[in-house]
Amino acid sequence: MDLISKKFEKLGVENAPGQESLQKEVKLKFRGEKLQGELVDFSHGDVDAHEPIPGSLNSFIEGFQKGGSQAYTEYRGGLKTRQDMAKKLGNFTGIKIDPDREILITSGTQGALFLAMGATISSGDRVAIVEPDYFANRKLVTFFDGQLVPIPLDYLQENPDGSGLNLEKLEEAFQQGVKIFLFSNPNNPTGAIYSKEEIKKIAELASIYDITLIVDELYSRQIFHGFSYYHLCAQNVNPEKILTILGPSKTESLSGFRLGVAFGSSTIIDRMEKLQAIMCLRAAGYCQRVLERWFDEPKGWMDKRIAVHQKIRDDLLQIFQEVEGLQIRKTEAGSYIFPKLPPLDVSLSDFVKILRLHGNVIVTPGTEFGPGFTDSIRLNFSQDPEQAKKAVHRICEMIERYRK
Amino acid sequence: MDLISKKFEKLGVENAPGQESLQKEVKLKFRGEKLQGELVDFSHGDVDAHEPIPGSLNSFIEGFQKGGSQAYTEYRGGLKTRQDMAKKLGNFTGIKIDPDREILITSGTQGALFLAMGATISSGDRVAIVEPDYFANRKLVTFFDGQLVPIPLDYLQENPDGSGLNLEKLEEAFQQGVKIFLFSNPNNPTGAIYSKEEIKKIAELASIYDITLIVDELYSRQIFHGFSYYHLCAQNVNPEKILTILGPSKTESLSGFRLGVAFGSSTIIDRMEKLQAIMCLRAAGYCQRVLERWFDEPKGWMDKRIAVHQKIRDDLLQIFQEVEGLQIRKTEAGSYIFPKLPPLDVSLSDFVKILRLHGNVIVTPGTEFGPGFTDSIRLNFSQDPEQAKKAVHRICEMIERYRK
Numbered sequence: 001m002d003l004i005s006k007k008f009e010k011l012g013v014e015n016a017p018g019q020e021s022l023q024k025e026v027k028l029k030f031r032g033e034k035l036q037g038e039l040v041d042f043s044h045g046d047v048d049a050h051e052p053i054p055g056s057l058n059s060f061i062e063g064f065q066k067g068g069s070q071a072y073t074e075y076r077g078g079l080k081t082r083q084d085m086a087k088k089l090g091n092f093t094g095i096k097i098d099p100d101r102e103i104l105i106t107s108g109t110q111g112a113l114f115l116a117m118g119a120t121i122s123s124g125d126r127v128a129i130v131e132p133d134y135f136a137n138r139k140l141v142t143f144f145d146g147q148l149v150p151i152p153l154d155y156l157q158e159n160p161d162g163s164g165l166n167l168e169k170l171e172e173a174f175q176q177g178v179k180i181f182l183f184s185n186p187n188n189p190t191g192a193i194y195s196k197e198e199i200k201k202i203a204e205l206a207s208i209y210d211i212t213l214i215v216d217e218l219y220s221r222q223i224f225h226g227f228s229y230y231h232l233c234a235q236n237v238n239p240e241k242i243l244t245i246l247g248p249s250k251t252e253s254l255s256g257f258r259l260g261v262a263f264g265s266s267t268i269i270d271r272m273e274k275l276q277a278i279m280c281l282r283a284a285g286y287c288q289r290v291l292e293r294w295f296d297e298p299k300g301w302m303d304k305r306i307a308v309h310q311k312i313r314d315d316l317l318q319i320f321q322e323v324e325g326l327q328i329r330k331t332e333a334g335s336y337i338f339p340k341l342p343p344l345d346v347s348l349s350d351f352v353k354i355l356r357l358h359g360n361v362i363v364t365p366g367t368e369f370g371p372g373f374t375d376s377i378r379l380n381f382s383q384d385p386e387q388a389k390k391a392v393h394r395i396c397e398m399i400e401r402y403r404k
Numbered sequence: 405m406d407l408i409s410k411k412f413e414k415l416g417v418e419n420a421p422g423q424e425s426l427q428k429e430v431k432l433k434f435r436g437e438k439l440q441g442e443l444v445d446f447s448h449g450d451v452d453a454h455e456p457i458p459g460s461l462n463s464f465i466e467g468f469q470k471g472g473s474q475a476y477t478e479y480r481g482g483l484k485t486r487q488d489m490a491k492k493l494g495n496f497t498g499i500k501i502d503p504d505r506e507i508l509i510t511s512g513t514q515g516a517l518f519l520a521m522g523a524t525i526s527s528g529d530r531v532a533i534v535e536p537d538y539f540a541n542r543k544l545v546t547f548f549d550g551q552l553v554p555i556p557l558d559y560l561q562e563n564p565d566g567s568g569l570n571l572e573k574l575e576e577a578f579q580q581g582v583k584i585f586l587f588s589n590p591n592n593p594t595g596a597i598y599s600k601e602e603i604k605k606i607a608e609l610a611s612i613y614d615i616t617l618i619v620d621e622l623y624s625r626q627i628f629h630g631f632s633y634y635h636l637c638a639q640n641v642n643p644e645k646i647l648t649i650l651g652p653s654k655t656e657s658l659s660g661f662r663l664g665v666a667f668g669s670s671t672i673i674d675r676m677e678k679l680q681a682i683m684c685l686r687a688a689g690y691c692q693r694v695l696e697r698w699f700d701e702p703k704g705w706m707d708k709r710i711a712v713h714q715k716i717r718d719d720l721l722q723i724f725q726e727v728e729g730l731q732i733r734k735t736e737a738g739s740y741i742f743p744k745l746p747p748l749d750v751s752l753s754d755f756v757k758i759l760r761l762h763g764n765v766i767v768t769p770g771t772e773f774g775p776g777f778t779d780s781i782r783l784n785f786s787q788d789p790e791q792a793k794k795a796v797h798r799i800c801e802m803i804e805r806y807r808k
Contacts, residue, residue, distance in 0.1 A: 003526040004675075011678040018476050019681075048471040057468050064461050064660065067452040071660030072422050107511055107662075107684040114683045122407040123527070123549075136682045143682060145527075256468065256475030258511075258688035271408075274415040277423075278540045278547060279518045280511040284662035284688050286464075 010142050015349070016135060017043035017364045017380075020356060028350055030358050031401045040391035041362040045335055045382030047253040050305065053293045056254060063289030071285040076273045077105025081288050085261050088295040089246060092221075094234040101266040104273055105291070107283045109218050109247035109260035112272075113140060115279070116214045116243050116262060117182070119271035121146040126178040128170065131370035132338065134188045134216060138370075146180075149173045150370065155190040155329050156340065162195030163187060170202070174209035181206065184216040185232070186223075189338040189369050189378040191331030193223070196230050203235035206242075212268075213242040219334030221302065222251045224310045227332045233264060240265045248294040250335060250382060251305065257287040309335055312381050312388060319392045323399055335382040338366065341375050343404040348374050351402060359394040414546050419753070420539060421447035421768045421784075424760060432754055434762050435805045444795035445766040449739055449786030451657040454709065457697045460658060467693030475689040480677045481509025485692050489665050492699040493650060496625075498638040505670040508677055509695070511687045513622050513651035513664035516676075517544060517586075519683070520618050520647050520666060523675035524584050525550040532577045532585040534569065535774035536742065538592045538620060542774075550584075553577045554774065559594040559733050560744065566599030567591060574606070578613035585610065588620040589636070590627075593742040593773050593782040595735030597627070600634050607639035610646075616672075617646040623738030625706065626655045628714045631736045637668060644669045652698040654739060654786060655709065661691040713739055716785050716792055723796045727803055739786040742770065745779050747808040752778050755806060763798045 001009070013019050020043065063070045069078075076082065079099070086099035097103055106112040113136060121127060123145040129137050131150045141148045151173060154164035163185075170181070181202070185194045194202070206213050215232050223229050233244045247260035260283070262272060276282065313331050320328050325342030344351055348365050355361045366373030377395075381388055405413070417423050424447065467474045473482075480486065483503070490503035501507055510516040517540060525531060527549040533541050535554045545552045555577060558568035567589075574585070585606070589598045598606070610617050619636050627633050637648045651664035664687070666676060680686065717735050724732050729746030748755055752769050759765045770777030781799075785792055 004524065007526075008523070008675045008678055011682070013479060013678050013681045016479075016681055019478060044476055046472055047475050057465065060464070060468075061461065064464075068450055071451050072448055074423060075417060075420075107688075110682070111684040118547075119412070120408065122411075139682045143522075143679070256689040258684060258686070258691075271412045274412055274417050275547070277417045277420055278415070278514070278543045280515040280662060280684065282662070284511075284691055285660040287662075287688055287691070 007143070011139050015365055015368055020362055028354055028357065030354065035359045035394045035397060037360050037390050037394055038387055039360045040383055040387050042379035042381070042383065042391070043362050043364050045250045045253065045380050046384060047255065049384040050253050050308070050382050052253040053248070053297050053301070056290045056293045059290045059293050060257070060286055063286040070289060073282055073285050073288060075277045075282050076269070077283060078288055081105055081291050084292060086263070089261065089263055092295065093231040093244065097263050098266070102269055103261065103263040104269050104276070105283045105288055106260040106262055106276065107280050108258040109216065109245050109249060110136065111258070111280070111283070112245040112247065112260040112262040113216060115272035115275050116245065116268065117141065117144055118275050119268050120180050120212050120214070125180065126176070128173045128178045128181040130165065130183045130187065132189055132366065132373055133369060134184050135368035137182055149178050153187065153190070153192070155187070155192050156327050160192070160329065162198045163192040165194065165198055167198070167201050171205055174205055174211055178211060180212045180214060182214040182216070184218065186219040186333035188219065188334065189336045190329050191334050191336050191338070192329060193227055193229055193332040196228070199230040199232050199235060203232060203237045206237055211241065213237065214245070215242070216245045218245070218247060218249060219251060220246065222306055222309060222335065223333045224306065224313070224331065229333065240267055243268050248291065250380070252294060254290065257290050259283055259287055259291060309382060312383070312385050313337070315385065315389055316381055316392050319389060319396060323396050326399070335380050336378055337381060338376055338378050341377065341399060344399070344402045345404040346402050352377065354402070355395060355398055359398050361391045361394050363395070411547070415543050419769055419772055424766055432758055432761065434758065439763045439798045439801060441764050441794050441798055442791055443764045444787055444791050446783035446785070446787065446795070447766050447768050449654045449657065449784050450788060451659065453788040454657050454712070454786050456657040457652070457701050457705070460694045460697045463694045463697050464661070464690055467690040474693060477686055477689050477692060479681045479686050480673070481687060482692055485509055485695050489695060490667070493665065493667055496699065497635040497648065501667050502670070506673055507665065507667040508673050508680070509687045509692055510664040510666055510680065511684050512662040513620065513649050513653060514540065515662070515684070515687070516649040516651065516664040516666040517620060519676040519679050520649065520672065521545065521548055521586070522679050523672050524616050524618070529584065530580070530582040532574065532582045534587045534591065536593055536770065536777055537773060538588050539772035541586055553582050557591065557594070557596070559591070559596050560731050564596070564733065566602045567596040569598065569602055571602065571605050575609055578609055578615055582615060584616045584618065586618040586620070588622065590623040590737035592623065592738065593740045594733050595738050595740050595742070596733060597631055597633055597736040600632070603634040603636050603639060607636060607641045610641055615645065617641065618649070619646070620649045622649070622651060622653060623655060624650065626710055626713060626739065627737045628710065628717070628735065633737065644671055647672050652695065654784070656698060658694065661694050663687055663691055663695060713786060716787070716789050717741070719789065719793055720785055720796050723793060723800060727800050730803070739784050740782055741785060742780055742782050745781065745803060748803070748806045749808040750806050756781065758806070759799060759802055763802050765795045765798050767799070
């Protein structure tokens with residue numbers, strides 16, 4: 001097999017969220033009857049059940065009608081949009097952002113992550129990645145020929161005080177030559193938030209070891225009752241060594257527009273723009289206009305969204321907690337839960353297929369978030385509440401049928 | 405300077421089309437008065453002067469209203485869209501395209517080019533690139549650590565019989581281990597079309613030397629009177645070694661949606677999907693819906709668009725031809741002209757800035773299309789016809805002022 005084939009062998013997509021239709025059918029031995037119920041796809045949020053920010057379509061239409069100047073923005077995004085975003089995200093995070101030099105509009109937060117990694121990793125560079133964390137992070141390191149250094153997150157502690165990040169291992173990794181540390185906060189897939197102490201310690205270690213920090217804050221607006229959130233960029237860190245990524249996507253149900261924002265180090269932003277120029281030129285011009293609705297939702301809209309999702313979380317957790325031997329961390333932010341299943345006598349890969357084909361429920365296998373998570377599944381619970389509960393009951397029924 | 409900084413040093417964007425506002429102001433010695441007239445930006449087409457395909461906004465709105473299934477398509481694009489595109493592009497090119505395996509919807513044709521190069525180039529691979537050709541091609545080879553092998557295009561022949569591609573040099577390059585040949589047809593920036601004989605010869609050489617062909621056919625719908633076009637994919641080539649890229653952009657004024665399509669080799673398409681999954685997940689879901697309008701324009705719409713552009717071409721050529729010592733090839737397809745200027749006593753880089761700051765005309769320097777084109781400028785003439793003529797008069801006046 002040639003080099004390029006080998007590289008792409010490592011980048012499978014058939015188990016990634018939303019790609020299930022590409023899976024080849026395999027011979028599975030089903031137990032019991034097929035469970036009836038409407039299909040629930042927990043691989044991503046349901047934007048029909050939780051609608052986009054009001055007015056977002058209107059903003060798009062105004063962008064279209066604006067014509068050429070909106071269609072052909074600078075590669076880093078239209079100036080007016082950058083100014084608006086710099087102000088809003090500056091307020092949100094508590095830092096000052098220069099709209100000319102320190103911010104870039106991207107094709108989704110995925111686009112921002114790709115550009116950030118492409119702009120910082122040289123072949124062979126060591127990159128620290130949390131496990132579990134967002135499924136694309138490890139693939140990005142592989143694609144850019146970096147060397148993956150996994151840092152464990154002990155997210156299942158009884159009385160969690162912070163996310164459970166192993167800070168000793170992180171310092172060890174930094175000592176051993178890691179150049180870049182990429183992590184999501186809130187953590188995807190567990191919904192854990194990094195505590196103030198953890199964030200301060202990461203900032204301190206990064207300063208000592210001169211690490212480039214890339215922080216994916218995609219879910220940082222949907223914080224549930226009782227939890228606090230700390231932006232790493234607002235700590236005492238070298239502003240030229242940190243990049244923060246945010247976007248209006250899941251929380252705001254705006255994924256269909258593919259919008260993301262990266263801000264921070266002007267050196268990294270400059271490189272990201274160069275890469276974006278050859279990657280896709282710019283985020284779709286007309287879509288960029290929709291960002292004006294972000295952080296400008298109608299009064300009470302975000303509060304209601306958080307409350308609705310907190311209720312779904314509580315309902316689903318209650319159902320899961322009745323399963324003997326199943327472990328789960330209560331989601332602190334965002335819309336994911338990552339239950340660790342009791343021992344089964346089928347493989348995780350087969351179990352996920354069984355759920356889909358015999359239970360009408362789509363979930364993402366834990367192995368997408370780290371090779372060790374062969375006993376966990378991820379659910380995005382931004383779904384219709386009633387259907388979601390029924391679907392979780394079906395998952396629980398299947399766990400019993402296939403329990404070891 | 406570290407490795408990654410060096411790499412990005414080579415990927416400048418400040419002279420790229422549309423990026424002129426990022427250029428640092430320099431001290432220029434202007435001659436004569438500032439020329440008056442409305443700003444004309446020849447760096448890209450004017451979608452206000454030449455409007456998008458009718459109904460494209462409606463298709464977008466329908467996509468938005470469809471909700472989740474449109475927002476979250478498979479990474480390779482929604483199945484219905486792929487089926488529609490496979491059929492239309494199959495008819496257009498004269499080949500059969502499998503919608504499941506051989507086609508991918510991308511984030512603009514730029515996205516398709518990036519994915520195609522990322523999916524085929526291994527570090528050190530030799531890649532043949534035509535000079536002049538689209539400005540991003542060389543940067544893509546650099547970014548993916550390929551080795552650039554330039555193939556000259558003698559586009560200024562008196563009586564051109566074909567594009568002027570140097571087929572001997574191409575065969576030599578293939579003999580010397582080139583793995584991939586990437587070129588645009590019609591050629592950007594010259595507007596030259598490859599003849600039937602050239603296309604047949606490229607197919608033959610590619611078969612002999614087992615070359616992967618990547619053909620950017622972005623302008624292949626806008627063919628001017630008297631010229632014929634031949635799709636390389638319809639020739640006798642190994643279908644697993646060719647990828648064709650098209651998109652509704654300049655010709656159709658749909659750039660603001662960022663849509664492209666790649667079709668051909670299922671091996672390459674599979675890899676491109678894997679890369680797209682970590683690059684930006686998918687082309688914006690709602691935008692994908694707009695593709696239904698492409699190749700389905702109202703009767704006569706494309707004919708009219710071609711006729712209007714042919715008239716602009718003829719008018720601008722007539723003005724340019726009055727300049728002594730200026731050489732130009734008559735555009736055969738697409739909306740570009742690439743005049744070679746007579747000797748000036750300022751650098752091309754300064755002359756382009758003078759045009760912008762003192763002549764209210766934006767053009768792209770020839771050096772974006774190959775390092776040797778220090779005496780050429782590129783214009784996208786998809787502009788308001790009257791304004792375009794006035795702007796070309798201003799360019800001619802400036803040539804006289806700065807003539808050596």
